[in-house]
Amino acid sequence: MTTDIVTPTRGKYDNVSVSQRIERLPLTSFQRFLSFCIFVVAFFDAVDMGAMNFLLPVLAKEFHLTSITTGLLGSIGLAGMLFGALVAGPLADKIGRKTVLMWSIVxxxxxxxxxxxxxxxxxxxxxxxxxxxxxxxxYPIAITLLPEFLPTQARGKYLTVLEGLAPIGVICAGLITALVLPLVSWRWVFVIEAVPSLWVFVIKRYVPESPRWLESAGRKEEANRIMDNIETEVQKRHGQTLPDIENTAKVEPVIEKASFTELWSKTYFKRTIMLWILWPATMFGYYGMNIWLTQLLVAKGFTIIKSINYVLLINLGAIPGVILTIYLIERAGRKAVLIVALIGTAFSAYYYGQATNMTTLISFGLSLNFFTWMMWPSIYAYTPELYPTRMRGTGCGMSSAVGRVGALAGPYVTGVILTTTMGQSMVFTVAAGTFILAALAVIFLGPETKGRTLEEVSS
Structure with missing residues (x-):
């Protein structure tokens, strides 16, 4: 199974869109394999980001860092993520999803x-x-590319799975750290977590460029060749003739270029405002808390290894949160699930910060991770659905970039709070407030996307 393409029947699909061809396809092992290739990228992204949460106290000790400098170390990676998202989204709309994804892995x-x-x-x-x-x-390119291969009935579930791999990646980062640190230097944690970048060769060989993007760029013939190959593979695995395409009205290629200003047009204004509140608010709260979790437990008197183990334990709450979201996302809808998750995260964060003993700390920690990992898959399933193909990369990338401003500020603000008399509980109170703000934005500005094609939602 490769991305090599078969010769199409010239003109056969001139009157139909890529979306029509994708929507009629049954789900088979072929689409699942393409999704798996992208899932792996997202998983190791999470492993690499999670590693710093566990290694921060080790690095602070090794390099004799103050709390402010430690906060800077937590924030500097998020600053990189901001610039990465700013560049990658528009670039993916200009030169294609696959190329940008591969270079980001490298x-x-x-x-x-x-x-x-x-x-x-x-x-x-x-x-x-x-x-x-x-x-x-x-990350934003992965969530842009994945839904462009999938029919409506699978899109929300698969995007939820993609983001749902993140807590598993964080848990794996903690396990790697806990296993490696007693044996060898912390440097080997980074080595182990860099090796999976070789997955770029799998992406190059097996994952095609998005046919939806090719069509939107006016490269309809290339899009048709890729769709021919996909349909051949799907039919081979399905074992039956593919259903007919009902609407065969002439479809003209859309060659419009993505524009930043179009994010603020009448059609997309409310969506953009909502996303530009949702992303920075949730990332400020999440990274302000999470990158310090191990360090906060160390400050309570636990050893580094024991603190890592406690953080690993409360991260287990994420797994049922993800599973429930996969079940609900197509039934209750993205908006409803996201609102419940945001409010649940806010209350859990507040009471986690007030915990005075290990039992309540672990209980509210599990609850916090449960709702947090209902929240993130819902956000990542929701965002790419709100913009059309020609500007989906720009919309996702800019939302992510604005979010990274919040993520960048969160750990630093936490470091500042910890130098004052307000203490650790204030860190989680502030985070809870940001999640409530995000919930209000979704309630009043967010549309529902359940059961609608990408083209219907973005029109």
Whole structure:
């Protein structure tokens, strides 16, 4: 199974859109394999980002960092993610999803090996920024590319699975750290987590360019060739003739270029405002809490290894959260699930910050991760559905980039709060407020997308 293409019947599909061809396809092992290739990228993105949460106290000790400098180390990777998302989204709309995704993987692989070789705080900060650059580019492109291969009935579920792999990646990062640190240097954690960048060769060989993007760029013949190959593979696995395409009205290729200003046009204004509140608010709260979780437990008197183990334990709450979201996302809809998740995350964050003993700390920690990992898959399923193909990369990339501003500020603000008399509980109170703000934005500005094609939602 490769991305090599078969010769199409010239003119056969001139009167139908790529969307019509994709929507009629039954789900088979072929689409699942394409999705798996993209899932792996998202999974190792999460592993690489999660590693810093667990290694932060180790690196703070190794390089004699103050709490402010430690916060900077947490934030610098998020600054890289901001720039990565800013560049990658519009670039993917201009030159294609696949090329940008591959280069982003190469960048975070190089950065991972660089972190393993870091010799002082400046090199650590530099490679951490580069890692963020690659991760910030790859994640929004993954959520842009995946739904463009899938029919409506599978889109929400598969996007939820993609983002649902993130907590598993974080747990794996913690397990790797907990297993490696007692045996060898922390540098080997970065080596182990950089090796999966070799997956770029699998992407190159097996994942085609998005046919929806090719069509939107006016490259209809290329889009048809890829669709011919996809249909051949699907029919081979399905074992039956594919259903007819009902509407065969002439479809003209859309050659309009994506424009930043179009995000603010009458059609997309409310959606853009909603996303530009949702993303920075949730990322500020999430990264402000999470990148400090291990460090906060160390401050309570636990050893580094025991703190890592406790963080791993509360991360297990994410798994049922993801599973429930996969079940609900097509039934209740993205908007409803997201609102419940945001409110649940806010209350859990507040009470986690008020916990005075280990039992309540773990209980509300599990609850916090349960609702958090209902929230993230819902956001990542929701965002790419709100813009048309020609500007989906720009819309996702810009939303992610604006979100990274919040993510960048969160750990630093947390570091500042911890130097005052307000203490740890204020960190989680502030985070809870940001999740409530995000919920209000979705309630009043967000449309529902359940059961509608990408083209219907974005029109």
């Amino acid at each position: 960048i975070w692989g190089i950065a991972g090996f660089g972190l393993a070789a870091a010799w002082n705080i400046n090199s650590l900060l530099g490679f951490r920024f580069l890692l963020g650059l690659g991760l910030g580019a790859s």
